[in-house]
Amino acid sequence: MERQFIVTDKIGDIVARFPQAAELFKELQIDFCCGGDRPLIEAIREKNLDEDEVINQLNEMYTSTQDTGKQWDKASLSSLIEHIINKHHAFLQTELPVLSELVTKILRVHGSNHQDLVKVHRLFHTLKMDLEQHLIKEEQIIFPLIKAYEQSPSVTALNEIREKIEELESEHVNAGDILKQLRKITNDYEIPADACKTFTKAYLKLAELESDLFDHIHLENNLLFPRLEQSIVD
Structure with missing residues (x-):
């Protein structure tokens, strides 16, 4: 092989x-x-x-594997951005409110028997607030700057984007740290023996959130941003 x-x-x-x-x-x-x-x-x-x-x-x-999926490293920056918005931003905008209700409900019902749910509730809502602000910053400020630069490159625009990228990468690290804490507290999202359907659904959705965020951050940290950095070098 x-x-x-x-x-x-x-x-x-x-x-x-x-x-x-x-x-x-x-x-x-x-x-x-x-x-x-x-x-x-x-x-x-x-x-x-x-x-x-x-x-x-x-x-x-x-x-x-015959089909290795769309090669986003070869797509236009604008196409990659639209994919991130339509797939990953849309996922967060749908799932974060649902998870908020679930995490709050299981704390209210099961918190007396599962003390860690207090930490889960706090960590999730910190992550939710951070992500909501992060999406607005990307969609309203940074992604439009990148699309404009792709159409009309300039050193000034590139330097502005570079500063914004540092902010986003720092926010990605913070989100990743919270996800790691959530996984540790929940013992890898292990479903307790006394878990109801809501408890089970909450943990399964938290695991889905982690999975989607990993894909989301990968596309930005390892594809979108490095390609911009390469254009800076060039």
Whole structure:
């Protein structure tokens, strides 16, 4: 089997070339969004995984997959932005209010028996507020700047965008930290034995939120922003 990937490849670069790798990394709890700029071997060692097993599985997936999905590293910046808005921003705008109700309800009903739900409630609503502000900043300010730059490049516009990117990346790190705390507190979203349907639904949706955010942040941190940085260098 020809090896497409090696352990010294950056995690984000792997997912950019082979989007289906995201599913494997999610399963192994390897951060490919905020942690996408480091070599795969670092995450493998951090998680105490078998190096050969991970890289072999990754390459077998690549070999057996005929359709590797749309290559966003080759699409226009405007197309990538529209994809992020239509898929990932739309997901958040739909799911965040639903999750808010669920997380609040399970705290009210089960909080006396599950003290960690207080932390889950607080962390989720901090994340919700941060994300809502983040989406507005992207859609109203930063994404229009990037689209305008793509149509009419200028050094001034590029420098302005670069400053905004630093803000977004910092916000991505904060969101990633909250997601990690939520996963730890919930013991990887383990459903308690006394969980009702609402409790179960809340934890399943929190896991879905994490999965979608990882994909979302990956597209920005490892594809959209680096391409802009490359144009700065050029």
